[in-house]
Amino acid sequence: AAIAEVCHRRGRPLIVDEAWGAHLPFHPDLPTWAMDAGADVCVTSVHKMGSALEQSSVFHLQGDLVRPEVLRSREDLLGTTSPNVLMYAALDGWRRQMVQHGEALFDHALGLARKTRERVSGIDGIRVHGRDDFCGPGRAADMDPLQIIMDISAWETTGYRAADWLRAHHRINLHIADHRRISAQSTHADDTDTAEALVAGLTELSERRAEVRSGRPVEMPPPSTLRLEQVMLPRDAFFGRTEQVSWEGADGRIAAEMLTPYPPGIPAVVPGERLNGDVLRYLRTGVEAGMVVPDAVDTAVTSVRVVRDG
Ligand SMILES: Cc1ncc(COP(=O)(O)O)c(C=O)c1O
Structure with a gap:
């Protein structure tokens, strides 16, 4: 507001x-x-x-x-x-459903999410984030409690590995995962069966955490160095003369492609920005730990597309 x-x-x-x-x-x-x-x-x-x-x-x-x-x-x-x-x-169906039953459906969804958050908080090594972590002066105005965001750094793994394990062993698709968190997105379509499946999967993963322990950690830079300087118009960089260079050699060069870690799906690099070593190490170590960078020409980020010098 x-x-x-x-x-x-x-x-x-x-x-x-x-x-x-x-x-x-x-x-x-x-x-x-x-x-x-x-x-x-x-x-x-x-x-x-x-x-x-x-x-x-x-x-x-x-x-x-x-x-x-x-x-x-x-x-x-x-x-x-x-x-x-x-x-x-389908859009019209959703509109009608919400007008007629929206409040009742979300009463149920919010109650279920509250109980699920409590149960997940009791699992060894999981810290469930709440409003205290995200909201307040200078931070977010509010938080959607249907998103169950969990810090699993006590398991000495990444959210990427944990999410892959839950998909492979319990057929649970998490919402987002990053270098130390996972998030389960509940909706009005959830019920006690799906909540139970989530708690069972997380409980088993807590017991088998050794299977997902990470080797090298993701080198997460401070937010200030993640903000790159825009030195060229994005379209000039994207449509101009480019070359593919090793990721180490890209330090200081101008990006000619977008590099977006999924999750969370927010671009870390857009064309026209000057790359730095911190961001490149974050992407490279992230991919090693299970991060996906689908929009890169080289999705392993062992090389990067940059604007050709001269
Ligand atoms: C914040 C945000 N904006 C936009 C989008 C893309 O939305 P759409 O699926 O409608 O293209 C996403 C997708 O995850 C998102 O998280």
């Missing part, structure tokens, strides 16, 4: 990526959604926390800072000319 207020004081629209927030409007105990906080446009992926088919992202628009015809023409540049009617039907 404060960011919206600052934008509006300057006559600027606030546009929010609320990909994981399709459910937020439908229960008072969930965080405030962007439009209630005063955003002008927000984009939600109804296929994530809602019941839509994949690719069903929607815009919400309010106020007069963004004109509907302008938003529509921008979308038209990128959108398909062959929309799938099944997506529209």
Whole structure:
């Protein structure tokens, strides 16, 4: 709300990526959604926390800072000319389901998540993050309790390895994992069976933690060195003359590709940024520990695409 207020004081629209927030409007105990906080446009992926088919992202628009015809023409540049009617039907079905049963469904989901968080907290070596870790002055405004975020560094492994183990042994797909955490995303579609499966899988993994112990740890740089300097326009770097160099040799060069660790799916490098050794070591040691960098030309990140000198 404060960011919206600052934008509006300057006559600027606030546009929010609320990909994981399709459910937020439908229960008072969930965080405030962007439009209630005063955003002008927000984009939600109804296929994530809602019941839509994949690719069903929607815009919400309010106020007069963004004109509907302008938003529509921008979308038209990128959108398909062959929309799938099944997506529209699923979106409408979700809208109806939420109007009629949203609060009851999320009452149940929140209760189940609360119990699951308590049970998971009791498993040896897992620390479940709560509002105290993320919220407060200078930090996030709120936290979605349906995301059960766990720090497993006491197991001396990475979240990547733990997530792979749970998928292989219990067919559980976690939401995100990083160098020391895993996160289970619960939704209105969960029930006691799925919660039980999660607790059983994590309990067994706690007992068998030696199987996932990491060799070399991920070299995680401080946030300040993860922020790279943009020295060239992204399109000039991406479409210009490039070469593939060893990852060690890329230190100080200008990136010509995007490098995005999945999870969490936030680019660590975009074209036009000057690479540094910290970020390169983070990606290289991360891949060794199970991180996936799908958008790299060389997904092992043993080499990197950079702008050709001269
Ligand atoms: C914060 C955020 N924004 C956007 C996206 C992409 O959304 P979509 O699946 O609608 O393309 C994701 C996907 O995970 C995301 O986490």
